[in-house]
Amino acid sequence: MSGRVALVTGGSRGIGRAIAERLAADGLRVALNYRSRRDAAEAAVESITEAGGEAMAVAGDVGDGYAVAAMFASVEESLGPVAVLVNNAGITADDLLLRMKHEDWDAVIQTNLSSAYHTTKAALRGMLRARWGRIISITSVAGITGNPGQANYAAAKAGLIGFTKSVAKEVGSRGITVNAVAPGFIETELTDALGEGVRDALLPAISLGRFGTPAEIASAVGYLASDDAAYITGQVLVVDGGLAF
C-alpha cells in the first residue's frame, strides 16, 4: 500500500476504469476523470470503494487546458500531489482521410494528444518536487502500424509515442519515468461496436487468437506504475496478444 495518488483520465469506462481499479487494488489513491458520464464514473468509484480501495471522480475535458488546471487543483486538494498520471482519455471519429471532416481531425488530436500536453505539464511540477513520478500514456497499435479509416486516431497515438520519448529524456534525471502502453484489440464498448463479422475476420491476425481484456492492459499499467519498473523509461509496451511484431 504505497498511498501514492494516481490520476486516470477517461477513467469511468472500459480500459480506463480497469486501470483505475487495478491501481486502487495496488494501494494507490485514485482520482478518475470523466467528461460526460458522471453515472459511470460514480459507479466506478463505488466499485473501488467496496473493494476496499480509495477513489474519487473528477469531471473535466482533458482537451481543455483550463479544465485540466481546475481538475488538478481539485485532486491535489482532496488527495494530494499526483504521483502517477495515466493519460488514457481518447475518442475515435473514423473515416477515410478523403472524407474526414476537419472538425473530426481536430477533435481527435485535441482529446487524444493535446490532452497529454495539458495533463503531463500539470503533473510534472509535483513530480519534480517529489523526485518521483510515473507518466503512462495509453497509445495504440494503430499508432505503430497505421489503420485505414483512422488517420486522425493513428496520428494522435503515434504523436503520444514521440511525446513519451521526448519527455522521458527531459525528466529522467529526476526519478520520473515516462512510458506508453499500446493495446491491440481489447474487449470494450468500442470493439463491441465492430460486429461479429469484423471480429471474426480480425482473430486470425492475433497470435493468441482472442481479443484482450481491459484488465490485461491495466496489469501492464500497474507494472509500469510500480517501483518494480523504476529502470524502464521511454518505452512503448505493446499489449496486443501478438498482433503487431
Next chain:
Amino acid sequence: MDRAEVESKMTDLLVDELGIDRDKIKMSATFEEDLEVDSLGVVELLMALEDNFGVSIPDEEAEKIGTVGEAVDLVMQKLGG
C-alpha cells in the same frame, strides 16, 4: 524583505533544492555555466522561488534570468522592493 535577506534565502534554495556547492554561489555566477545547472534545473529553481517567496514568475520573464543576481533582482521586483 531586504536584498540581503533575499540573497541569503536564494543561496539556501540553491544549496538545498539544486545541490549546488555553497562556495560557488556568487551574485555574478551564471546558472548554466558557472553553477552547471541544466535547463530543467532552472525551471525547478523558478518553481522553488515561486513557492518560497510567494511570487509568480511568468515564463517570458523567467527566460531572461542568467545569473544568481538577476534572479534576486526579479524576486525583489516581484516583492515590490
